[in-house]
Amino acid sequence: xxxxxxxxxxxxxxxxxxxxxxxxxxxxxxxxxxxxxxxxxxxxxxxxxxxxxxxxxxxxxxxxxxxxxxxxxxxxxxxxxxxxxxxxxxxxxxxxxxxxxxxxxxxxxxxxxxxxxxxxxxxxxxxxxxxxxxxxxxxxxxxxxxxxxxxxxxxxxxxxxxxxxxxxxxxxxxxxxxxxxxxxxxxxxxxxxxxxxxxxxxxxxxxxxxxxxxxxxxxxxxxxxxxxxxxxxxxxxxxxxxxxxxxxxxxxxxxxxxxxxxxxxxxxxxxxxxxxxxxxxxxxxxxxxxxxxxxxxxxxxxxxxxxxxxxxxxxx
Amino acid sequence: xxxxxxxxxxxxxxxxxxxxxxxxxxxxxxxxxxxxxxxxxxxxxxxxxxxxxxxxxxxxxxxxxxxxxxxxxxxxxxxxxxxxxxxxxxxxxxxxxxxxxxxxxxxxxxxxxxxxxxxxxxxxxxxxxxxxxxxxxxxxxxxxxxxxxxxxxxxxxxxxxxxxxxxxxxxxxxxxxxxxxxxxxxxxxxxxxxxxxxxxxxxxxxxxxxxxxxxxxxxxxxxxxxxxxxxxxxxxxxxxxxxxxxxxxxxxxxxxxxxxxxxxxxxxxxxxxxxxxxxxxxxxxxxxxxx
Numbered sequence: 001x002x003x004x005x006x007x008x009x010x011x012x013x014x015x016x017x018x019x020x021x022x023x024x025x026x027x028x029x030x031x032x033x034x035x036x037x038x039x040x041x042x043x044x045x046x047x048x049x050x051x052x053x054x055x056x057x058x059x060x061x062x063x064x065x066x067x068x069x070x071x072x073x074x075x076x077x078x079x080x081x082x083x084x085x086x087x088x089x090x091x092x093x094x095x096x097x098x099x100x101x102x103x104x105x106x107x108x109x110x111x112x113x114x115x116x117x118x119x120x121x122x123x124x125x126x127x128x129x130x131x132x133x134x135x136x137x138x139x140x141x142x143x144x145x146x147x148x149x150x151x152x153x154x155x156x157x158x159x160x161x162x163x164x165x166x167x168x169x170x171x172x173x174x175x176x177x178x179x180x181x182x183x184x185x186x187x188x189x190x191x192x193x194x195x196x197x198x199x200x201x202x203x204x205x206x207x208x209x210x211x212x213x214x215x216x217x218x219x220x221x222x223x224x225x226x227x228x229x230x231x232x233x234x235x236x237x238x239x240x241x242x243x244x245x246x247x248x249x250x251x252x253x254x255x256x257x258x259x260x261x262x263x264x265x266x267x268x269x270x271x272x273x274x275x276x277x278x279x280x281x282x283x284x285x286x287x288x289x290x291x292x293x294x295x296x297x298x299x300x301x302x303x304x305x306x307x308x309x310x311x312x313x314x315x316x
Numbered sequence: 317x318x319x320x321x322x323x324x325x326x327x328x329x330x331x332x333x334x335x336x337x338x339x340x341x342x343x344x345x346x347x348x349x350x351x352x353x354x355x356x357x358x359x360x361x362x363x364x365x366x367x368x369x370x371x372x373x374x375x376x377x378x379x380x381x382x383x384x385x386x387x388x389x390x391x392x393x394x395x396x397x398x399x400x401x402x403x404x405x406x407x408x409x410x411x412x413x414x415x416x417x418x419x420x421x422x423x424x425x426x427x428x429x430x431x432x433x434x435x436x437x438x439x440x441x442x443x444x445x446x447x448x449x450x451x452x453x454x455x456x457x458x459x460x461x462x463x464x465x466x467x468x469x470x471x472x473x474x475x476x477x478x479x480x481x482x483x484x485x486x487x488x489x490x491x492x493x494x495x496x497x498x499x500x501x502x503x504x505x506x507x508x509x510x511x512x513x514x515x516x517x518x519x520x521x522x523x524x525x526x527x528x529x530x531x532x533x534x535x536x537x538x539x540x541x542x543x544x545x546x547x548x549x550x551x552x553x554x555x556x557x558x559x560x561x562x563x564x565x566x567x568x569x570x571x572x573x574x575x576x577x578x579x580x581x582x583x584x585x586x587x588x589x590x591x592x593x594x595x596x597x598x599x600x601x602x603x604x605x606x607x
Contacts, residue, residue, distance in 0.1 A: 024504075105601065109593075230428075277428070278426070
């Protein structure tokens with residue numbers, strides 16, 4: 001119950017943020033909420049299953065293009081919902097085939113499909129619309145965009161927790177541990193994986209749809225930027241995708257970091273991201289939140305005793 | 317169809333395919349032996365290209381002189397990376413699937429680092445140093461001399477690697493590790509020494525491809541990415557750890573791309589590559605030549 005109250009208090013504070021009337025704080029909070037939502041939705045599926053999905057950029061970009069195409073004709077909430085649904089539909093169609101692949105093949109094909117969608121949209125726009133990018137008119141005010149992203153991010157956190165506790169969440173974790181065993185115990189792996197994949201896609205698509213109006217001009221290279229998925233994976237991996245706190249803390253840290261470093265030292269920032277990615281894979285396989293800090297503390301305080309031969313080498 | 321045009325396209329396709337073969341052989345060794353899904357493989361090609369380019373700029377000598385020392389440098393870089401990263405990664409990964417996914421993320425990290433270091437050193441614009449770009453005539457067919465040179469060196473390198481694997485004791489050990497990792501260890505093959513060496517060899521081969529490309533094309537810090545994708549397609553086409561299959565797959569992909577872009581439009585090249593990748597992964601995930 002304590003966590004529930006914390007969640008509510010945070011939601012109220014964040015919702016009241018536009019009252020500060022500080023565009024800088026609000027814009028940073030917006031970036032932070034966007035990455036929090038993306039990282040939480042990514043962790044929803046990829047955390048428990050261990051399937052490394054790199055399709056987030058594709059979901060995000062599809063959502064953004066739904067806004068670009070539909071904003072002039074449809075009311076704002078419908079546009080955002082439709083963006084999410086487009087991503088879900090895409091996830092469903094590709095999920096039927098790609099969820100049979102495992103390991104690096106799954107990661108590579110989700111990345112490849114994302115790039116395929118990006119280049120297809122570029123080509124279609126060039127051939128039929130005559131331009132590559134799109135300018136957006138009658139965009140909603142920045143407060144409305146902020147609240148929309150906030151609602152989606154909060155919804156993502158709520159869904160992450162509820163989904164994780166449901167029987168589908170348990171089934172998804174079972175699949176991550178041992179897919180064959182889960183299947184023997186009566187889980188239909190394809191159905192459960194597909195559900196998780198589509199659910200996670202909806203949030204990424206809706207966030208893309210909501211964020212698209214921030215740029216006023218979008219083209220495939222901005223909204224299908226692979227950087228979006230890399231940053232999302234990095235946030236989740238460094239934070240720890242198996243806990244809800246991990247992606248949230250990661251999103252906060254990396255949004256601040258990118259806000260201050262990305263504009264002044266863009267190349268150094270990317271190099272730093274690369275180093276952090278490697279270090280977190282090597283030394284924090286479960287992320288900051290999932291790391292055994294108590295064990296580390298005990299090891300440090302017991303330093304005077306002879307070190308144990310802990311490092312077993314199982315796979316070389 | 318005009319016969320000369322056909323020959324032109326075949327030569328262009330074989331040159332592209334030859335480069336793909338050299339790049340893919342390195343990745344195939346890394347992935348087949350160690351399950352390292354090195355998505356940064358193309359970045360080492362880019363480093364090789366820029367190193368060759370820089371040395372040529374400062375000395376004015378032929379790039380061919382600098383390719384061997386540059387390959388040695390990349391080999392040593394490979395040993396270092398294996399020692400620092402991949403050894404620990406292999407030791408802490410519970411199974412092959414985990415090793416693949418984790419090495420993929422490490423590869424993305426290496427990609428960020430390599431591309432942005434190149435941006436800082438060489439800048440983001442294009443730089444090129446064409447070498448031997450006069451035309452050679454064979455009757456009615458004209459081919460640029462540097463492309464023929466690229467094709468010859470790429471063919472020699474691929475053939476050399478195949479012979480090394482087929483004929484020498486070292487090659488037999490590597491093939492043993494490819495076919496049965498555990499069995500290879502049981503009969504006394506020292507994987508602790510051969511794994512880093514093969515990883516380094518992969519980087520050196522990528523560097524060779526980069527050095528060859530620097531004679532023909534303009535360089536950019538992100539030039540390696542399409543080659544990584546092509547290498548992934550090639551090893552999927554050829555089958556995991558299958559060296560002759562990879563060479564056949566590389567030539568096939570080079571020809572498909574050349575003819576495909578000629579008959580549609582050059583802007584579709586990357587679309588064609590990704591479509592081939594997705595189709596191969598879906599239809600023949602075990603490779604075209606799998607029994």
